[in-house]
Structures are given as C-alpha cells and as structure tokens.
Amino acid sequence: MSGFDVSDVPLRPSGRPSRPVDEHTLVLGIETSCDETAAALVLGGDDVASSVVSTQVDLHAQYGGVVPEIASRAHLDMLNPIVARAIVEAGVPESRIDAVACTIGPGLIGALLVGVSAAKSLALAWDVPFVGVHHHEAHLYAAFLEDPTLEFPLVVLLVSGGHTMLIEMQDHGRYRLLGRTIDDAAGEAFDKVARFLGLGYPGGPAIDREAVNGDPEAIAFPRAMLHDGLDVSFSGLKTAVMNHVRKHPDVSSEDVAASFQAAVVDVLVHKSRRAAQQVGAKGLVLAGGVAANSSLRERFLDACVADGVQGFLPSREMCTDNAAMIAAAGWHRLRADGATPLDCGAFPNLRIPGLT
C-alpha cells in the first residue's frame, strides 16, 4: 500500500481559475438524490437551456416506496445517457460548459454518491469547477427559474416526500427556518394514506386523482396544531384516517381522500399565510414535489390573492426533482463561495447552508 494519505495531497481547487460568474456562465446540473435521474444546462443562473429527467417511479411502485439499492442501480445505468441528452438538447458544445453542479445532500447516500462521483469526474475531465449543491436550497431556486423578478423577503413552503418546511428566504444564500413538520413529511402522509386506501404509489398524485370526485367536507379530520406556531404535524391525521376507515369500512375512498387532502392543504395554507404575515414577506412561493398537488396549488394562490402578497407556483416540472434547479442553485453557490473541493463526498442529512 502506498504511504500517501489523500489529505496530504496538495490539491488544486477543482477546475481552472474560472472567469467571473455572470450571465454567460453555463452550468451543468446533476440530480440523483432520490428516484429521479436528472441533468440540465442553465445559463446565467436562470435561463434553462435543457432539462432532462428520468423517473424511476415504476421501478419502486410495487414496493410502495423508494428502495435505495434499486434507486442507486438505476442512477448508475441512466446518468450517462441523461447527461449526454441534456448537452445535445441544449445545442451547445461540451467545451462551453463552465461548471458542474450536483446535489451532495440530503438524500439517499448510495444514490447521491453516483451523481457526486460522476459530476466530479466530469468537472475534472473538462477542467471546470465542481459545485456541491444542497437539494432543498435548489428547490428554493426552482421559482427563480420561472420568475427571476421575485423580491425578497420571500416565504417558501417546501413540501416533498422527505420534508415539510416553511423557510424565509431573506436574500440569495440567506435563509431562516420558520417552521417544519415535527413528525411525517406531507408527502410521506400522502404515501401512507394512499397505501392504506389501496390507491397505489406514489401517493400524492393517487390521492389527488381520487379526491376529484370526493367531498372534502364529508369527514372532519383533525387539523393538528393549527393555531400553534408555524410547525406542523401529520401523524395524528394519518392515524385518524386509518381509524375512521376501520370504523366505517363502507366509506367511499373518494370522500376519505378528499377530506384527508383538505385537512393537509388547510394546515399548509394556513401556516404559510401566517408565516408570510409574520415576516412581512413580499412573496409566497410553493416548492417541492407535493407542490404539484392541484388542490394545494389552487388554495395557495387564492390565499395569496386574498392577502395581497405576490404568489408564485412553479410549474409541475419545476416542483418535482429536476436538475435545472440544481444548476441554478449551483450558479449562485459558485458566485458566492467558489468551487467545492474534489474530495467532497455525499451527505444524507445535510443542513441548508446559510440557514439560521
């Protein structure tokens, strides 16, 4: 075995000394933190040249949730062709790429490592900076891709399968956590209830579809902690749904889905409005996979209109995991902090940088 320890190796920072990060800087984004393999090219932090997403949802459906080992295997198979397609669709030569940004956490460790290892290799081979990106920070930036004129301070409701948070975005890279779930993430609650009702996976779209023909006021499910601060809780709601169905086996699953969804949306919208009021937000933004839910979108926008704050709903493609948001956040990180060293790994429980 050689006697060298990697920490003694004098490393160049990743990539050649780059020219200033500006509106001409073209960033390749890579995302593999969960069950979507994605690559995208974004110019100047907000101009999407291409965005390619390959979802593994069918691979995991029969297990009722994402299986980490299956996800990692699929990422390894898909990543090269997805990156190649993103470059072709952008219609630019590889030599034009100025940096490679990749999600380094939070997420599934094995899945993250596929993206991080590939991204660092691409940066090394092209001799450009590598930029490690926080997955949730990237979700916050999804809104800027579609509306670069958003003004601070913003309140972002980030709702996905893994997280439910209310974040105040004070400026680029400056965040304050206003509230979060104390138990299940909203998306997790959707998955569990959908599985219980036999509606399949993923739960969000399944409940959304089932609820269309149901009565949202049929069952008065609890709205936990509605008037208590900005944290939320969904575990009691999930239990209430199960108890109700067990007690009333003949209940229409459409009504259950609609009433459950109404309870979740009520809580999320109520807390978002209160958060926006508290910090005097100029805008209210929805982000994360659950932001694709049609009832949440509708009620969220209504609330913004009622309260006179600027509301923003990213398109469904930008709500769910994608690499354009990674490239966008990467552009801001590169400008603020410079390149990430090439001995960077993956961090399954990473905290958002700049979060207080």
Next chain:
Amino acid sequence: MLILGIETATEQVSVAIGGHEGVLGMFEVCRGRRHAETLTPAIQFVCQQADIELAEIGLVAVDVGPGLFTGMRVGLAAGKALAQALRVPMIGMSSLDLLAFPVRHTSRTIAAVIDARKGELFYACYKPVPGGVQRVLEPRCGRVDDLIADLMARGDDTICVGDGALRYADEIKNDLNCEFAEQFSSRPSAGPLVQLAHARALREDWVNPWEIHPLYLRLPDAQINWSSRVQGNTDATGGTVR
C-alpha cells in the same frame, strides 16, 4: 495508449495509469476515507505525479465487481463519466479476475474469493495458463459451505486468494487441504487492472461507456424479500380496505 484504471470494489481505493511501458503511476489506500472522497483527488494526484494530462488518457478501465455495491458504484460512475467526457472507450474487468491474475505463477487451481458481507462470498475459479489465468468456474455468490462444496467437487489442488478467503480461512482449512495467497494480495488492485486492460486494448476489445454494466451477482434485498413474499403468501400486504 495510456490507460487509466479505477478499482473500488472492496474497501480499497486504487487508481493506476499505465500503457506499453507498464504501470507509470499508482495510488492505493485502504482504511482511508470513503471511496467518493478519495477517488477523484487520487486520479488527479496520479496524473500530476506521473506528469500526465487527463487528455492524454486513451481508455478508462474499471472494476465492474462483484464487490461492495456502494463503493463499486463510485468507481463505475466516476469511470463512466470520465470516459464520456474524454470521449474514450472503456474496458470492464471482474474483481475476481483481478484477484486471480497476480497469483498465476502456480500449478494449482486458483479460487478468488471476495467478502460479500451478510455471511456471503463472491467467488470464481481459475486455471493458470501461459501468460495469465483462465476462468473455470463462473463468478457466483454463496455462503462458505457453497464455496467448499464447489472446491471439493473440482477435487483440484487449490490456492485461495482474497479477503473473503482470509475471513473464512479456518472453515475452508477444516474441510480442504489448500494454500492461501498472502495477505498482501488479498484485494483487487488497479495495477493488474491496467495490465490486463492493456492486453485487451491491443485487440481493440473495448466498449462505449454506456455498455459498461456492474456485476452485482445479488439482487437488492427488497427484491429478494418481495419475491419470497409473493411466492409465500399473496395476502401478506394486508390492511387495505379494497
């Protein structure tokens, strides 16, 4: 042609660059930081110290396993991305081939055995032939009893090599009269990887990056559990109201 070899199928991270002059630079570390943290700086370091630009690399060789899944994928993802960015072909080699090759100066049958954890082993058998080794038992995943049964069935004089062989040396010695290769060769290394890949590269026996596939030899646990559950009891999911 210069070949970059990447090997991360066991606890070790190993990187080598070589060609017709042999191995020109090599980095190897075990018990270090995790694979992803170590690998990219290691590639950068070997290139710098051997005074080779990555652009001079004409082929990327990788260990495709079997091995520890997460680490193995780090090397595969890194190697595939490098080859894609450099627009060069790839050669994939089995970790078991890489273990057996350095032990080729023997008259015995070579059993290459990698610790697969969870009480299992990845193994394959080889015969020494002029200039190398030839596989006589295809790679498989099994418990130490399966390995012993396979070796007994062959009935050859055997030399065992690999971290799996060392881990289960007592059990193997109990049932079989066989030799063990020394500890210093118990992990696949990027040196033999580059050497073997060079011979294949001369025959242009290479593939595109997207044709490189890992050799897992074991299904994800969820898939194993799922198929046994489906076979055992179709009502096992329970709790649904429909």
